[in-house]
Amino acid sequence: MSDTIQITVIDRDNQPHQLEAPTDMGLNLMELCKSYELPVQGTCGGMALCASCHVYIRSNHALPEPSDDELAMLDSAFFVQENSRLGCQIKLRDTLEGLEVQLAPESV
Numbered sequence: 710m711s712d713t714i715q716i717t718v719i720d721r722d723n724q725p726h727q728l729e730a731p732t733d734m735g736l737n738l739m740e741l742c743k744s745y746e747l748p749v750q751g752t753c754g755g756m757a758l759c760a761s762c763h764v765y766i767r768s769n770h771a772l773p774e775p776s777d778d779e780l781a782m783l784d785s786a787f788f789v790q791e792n793s794r795l796g797c798q799i800k801l802r803d804t805l806e807g808l809e810v811q812l813a814p815e816s817v
Contacts, residue, residue: 713748714803718747719767719811730801738764738810739796749812755797760786763813770808772799788814 712733718726730741739762742749750761757778763786766772772794775783779798783789793813799805 711803714801714808716741716801716805716807717809718742718745718764719809720747721812721814725777730803730805732733732801732803734801736801737797738762738799738801741801742812744795747812748815749765749796751797753797757782757795757798760795761815762797763788764796764810765790765813766792766794766808767811768809770805770809 712731714730714732716730717726717755718728720726726747728741728745737755739749739751743751752761753759759780775794775798779795782795783793
């Protein structure tokens with residue numbers, strides 16, 4: 710089993726970015742996007758307190774259910790859809806090979 714997976718992140722200009730994601734470092738999707746210098750703020754440091762890493766899940770991957778904290782934050786976020794998640798709450802693991810997400814529009 711490889712220690713990296715491929716993830717596609719579609720930015721706010723609709724441009725896809727193929728990211729190589731390590732699965733052995735305990736990183737989350739928000740941290741990965743920041744390491745590739747994509748426009749994800751993650752101002753709360755990954756604590757599900759700001760929604761500045763809001764993404765839409767575009768692929769059909771089984772993700773863990775969102776926590777109550779994540780749901781509460783999404784409830785107060787802008788542009789929320791049924792497939793909305795916080796990138797900081799998506800841990801990078803082997804089962805996410807091929808994951809495709811799109812960055813949500815920034816808050817108004």
